[in-house]
Amino acid sequence: MTNAFPPNQQFRLAARPLGMPRNEDWLFHEEAVGEPIDGGIVVKVLYLSLDPAMRGWMNEGKSYIRPVAIGEVMRAGGLGIVIASKSPRFAMGDYVVGGTGVQRYWSGPADDKTAAFTKIDPRLAPLTAWLNTLGMPGMTAFFGLREVGQPKAGETVVVSGAAGAVGMTVGQVAKKMGCRVVGIAGGEDKCRYVVEQLGFDACIDYKAGPVHAGLKEHCPQGVDVYFDNVGGDILDAVLTRINMKARIVICGAISQYNATSQVKGPANYLSLLVNRARMEGMVVFDYAPRYAEGVATLAGWMQEGSVKSHEHVTEGFERFPEALLMLFEGKNLGKLVLKVADA
Amino acid sequence: MTNAFPPNQQFRLAARPLGMPRNEDWLFHEEAVGEPIDGGIVVKVLYLSLDPAMRGWMNEGKSYIRPVAIGEVMRAGGLGIVIASKSPRFAMGDYVVGGTGVQRYWSGPADDKTAAFTKIDPRLAPLTAWLNTLGMPGMTAFFGLREVGQPKAGETVVVSGAAGAVGMTVGQVAKKMGCRVVGIAGGEDKCRYVVEQLGFDACIDYKAGPVHAGLKEHCPQGVDVYFDNVGGDILDAVLTRINMKARIVICGAISQYNATSQVKGPANYLSLLVNRARMEGMVVFDYAPRYAEGVATLAGWMQEGSVKSHEHVTEGFERFPEALLMLFEGKNLGKLVLKVADA
Incomplete structure (x- = not known):
């Protein structure tokens, strides 16, 4: 044969x-x-x-x-x-x-x-x-933001890796939930894209200047939800700007994945104490029984043109x-x- | 006059x-x-x-x-x-x-x-x-453990600063809630005290050897709730032993309060992601409207002899x-x- x-x-x-x-x-x-x-x-x-x-x-x-x-x-x-x-x-x-x-x-x-x-x-x-958007990154964004981050309309949501697969959807879903959305990304092109094409309210270019200053400028009401894909110094910068009862979703830490020395822990983690805030990890697989719901919702938004993949x-x-x-x-x-x- | x-x-x-x-x-x-x-x-x-x-x-x-x-x-x-x-x-x-x-x-x-x-x-x-016990440390322990740590009977609760004011009450309240309780303290005398006098199941002397090994020995089912008073290396050690959906109560970080260089952030914080766990800060003042409830409960336990101050x-x-x-x-x-x- x-x-x-x-x-x-x-x-x-x-x-x-x-x-x-x-x-x-x-x-x-x-x-x-x-x-x-x-x-x-x-x-x-x-x-x-x-x-x-x-x-x-x-x-x-x-x-x-x-x-x-x-x-x-x-x-x-x-x-x-x-x-x-x-x-x-x-x-x-x-x-x-x-x-x-x-x-x-x-x-x-x-x-x-x-x-x-x-x-x-x-x-x-x-x-x-x-x-x-209809696969793992989309499910990660959809369930991680909604179930762990639990943003309310009017709150400020910050997302790092904003021009990456997960971050793009996090920001767009947060906009649909009535939030102010500020991205963090590396480079002018990425920042321009998420603001102009995806409707983020602002985007901080971490390569262009200190993230802390960008947060101060673009999050005048502080940060209620931070969806973290990167870890490292950016996580630390956001920790200095969180509001009372803020929620930090730990989805990833791309800045640390290739570290040959020890991972850099968030030195400002005591901001969690001061602000009675929480930092919580999520893994998308836990939401597998609900993927159909996520796919249907996101596909609907894509078809009406309000979310881009x-x-x-x-x-x-x-x-x-x-x-x-x-x-x-x-x-x-x-x-x-x-x-x-x-x- | x-x-x-x-x-x-x-x-x-x-x-x-x-x-x-x-x-x-x-x-x-x-x-x-x-x-x-x-x-x-x-x-x-x-x-x-x-x-x-x-x-x-x-x-x-x-x-x-x-x-x-x-x-x-x-x-x-x-x-x-x-x-x-x-x-x-x-x-x-x-x-x-x-x-x-x-x-x-x-x-x-x-x-x-x-x-x-x-x-x-x-x-x-x-x-x-x-x-x-009937003042701030007791209220911190009582509400921090119950409201933020949320231990369930049969779970393993670890508390650092176990021989300090807050830690002692955390451990005793956790025992009353039906948990396995493991303290972490500095020195043989402190460890003996919390086990023999306060009924902790075990206590790890962080001055005597690596905390990680002690956790492995005394928390064979892993750690479900960690009440942290100390931060630093001990927080990092516990992070390596937490269970799925574990809760870490950030109450203090005495190891870091006199740091002249930057606070040491928890390098193992990505264990929160892997284990879908959360780390949450608490400040006792938030529970002021409920202090009477805490005082009445703890005073009752003291009078019946089941909690010591x-x-x-x-x-x-x-x-x-x-x-x-x-x-x-x-x-x-x-x-x-x-x-x-x-x-």
Whole structure:
């Protein structure tokens, strides 16, 4: 029997990086893709989601999810098309999102728990939006802001990584909730984008001057909710400007993910005491039973044009190692996705 | 008219300390005590409350309460007896607690908002307990643990500064709530005291070895609630052992109050993210409308013998500067009070 598929290509984890991942930390691997097993499917990956969290999965040690093992295909979310199916759950031509890993083809049981494929409706939104506003970043923003941040109309919401996938949606959802929204991002272009295109009230360019001064200027009523994607000095600056009973959502800390020395803890954390404020962590997976609600709401807002989904598409599967670094170099505007193939 | 009172003595703030307060930061001042004004009282101070928070009040800058001004009598809670009254609210011989400041006599309007005197019933508990379990430390422990920490029966509660005023009550209240209680304190004597005399399940001596190892041994089910009085490395150690949805009550950070460099922020704060946990500040004053409830509950427990109030009484008004330092040197067991005079 001849094999109907071209060879699969994968990036496997070769070594645990110290600091920024290097090319030597990856193993480029080729292997054949077999026909699907009984109850199985083969998915051709079209887009891979590149996420800051991937850096954490490369480290050893307990976290909210087990680390990627040495020699294992790197974990990643992806969007693909079913090109072979021996499962009643999926038909050829179905578009799916799930944990494809960093490879061109995924093959296995249709109900694989790790991949956790779900079928998407490509008519509802552009394909790449399913890895962004209608995918994990969107769900993170939607549930993290609403359930943990709990902003009320009229309050001031600050979000860091404002021009990143999660931050963009946080700000737009907060505007829909009647809040004053101030972003923090690196560079004039990013700041201009979130204000002019996404309707943020203001955006502080942390590369242009002290964040503290920007907060003073743009948050004259103080900060009620801070949605933190970056950690480090920016978290510390916001802590000096929070209001009584403020809520800080700890969603990520991209500034610290490649730290080779100890993570910088928030030196101003005693502002929590003074202001009877709280800092709370969130992980999007906890809201999995409610993703349908998040997708429906955000898709509705996208269709009426009041929320935008912006993806930064970079091309070429073999460029994965350098594409991932774009996140940590702040090179992406919006959700960074790697285009792997045409449908 | 002759003055019926001996001269008042006061410690006033002479300079804002850098690091540990020195003698030169205090001004010892004598002045006459006048007869009470109309509607006024004179209170003879018997005991002064020495609190870690006092160090913060000596600093410049916005906090939950305004700083003590240079030249002003140092702020302190005290217990005294009314020795002259032209107010219907208090009679000669009444025992009162309130913001007397660091002085031998307080004189002013009976309804002074800053002093906020309340009459206490000396039959309900020993006098010094009114500055401890039935005073601010007790209220801090009672409301901070129950309202912010929200422990459930069967959960593990860890408290630092376990042999201090707040920590002792936190642990005892947590035991009453059906929790496993593990203290952290400095020295064998303190640890033995809270286990043997107060019924803690265990106590980790942070001077004897790494706190992390102690937590591993004594909190086999992890940490659900951490009541933090100390900050610094101990907060960081506990962060590595918290459970999902853990609650960290930020009540104080005595390890950092005399820091001359920047406060050490909790480097392991991303454990909040991994564990969907929260860290929340509390200030006891917010619960003022409910103090009566706290006093009644704790006094009841004291009377039935299930909660103990332990005060460390040091004597001599003129020794105030060195007595205050005992807090930061960890020399006190239980609530540190300075005995100023006999009734």
